[in-house]
Amino acid sequence: xxxxxxxxxxxxxxxxxxxxxxxxxxxxxxxxxxxxxxxxxxxxxxxxxxxxxxxxxxxxxxxxxxx
Numbered sequence: 001x002x003x004x005x006x007x008x009x010x011x012x013x014x015x016x017x018x019x020x021x022x023x024x025x026x027x028x029x030x031x032x033x034x035x036x037x038x039x040x041x042x043x044x045x046x047x048x049x050x051x052x053x054x055x056x057x058x059x060x061x062x063x064x065x066x067x
Contacts, residue, residue: 013039032046032050034051037054037057
């Protein structure tokens with residue numbers, strides 16, 4: 001799943017967290033892979049959340065290191 005566009009408002013963040021909660025209830029996943037920024041609310045909701053930086057986060061990190 002992606003946090004892209006969901007974190008700019010509390011409403012969007014709430015929808016992401018509630019949708020994830022429903023996903024966990026219905027599908028009972030082993031892990032959740034999130035592309036984007038880390039969310040404490042998701043970490044509190046589920047034990048096995050794996051974060052992968054978004055394209056812009058990776059690009060920003062590369063530019064910081066001159067690559």
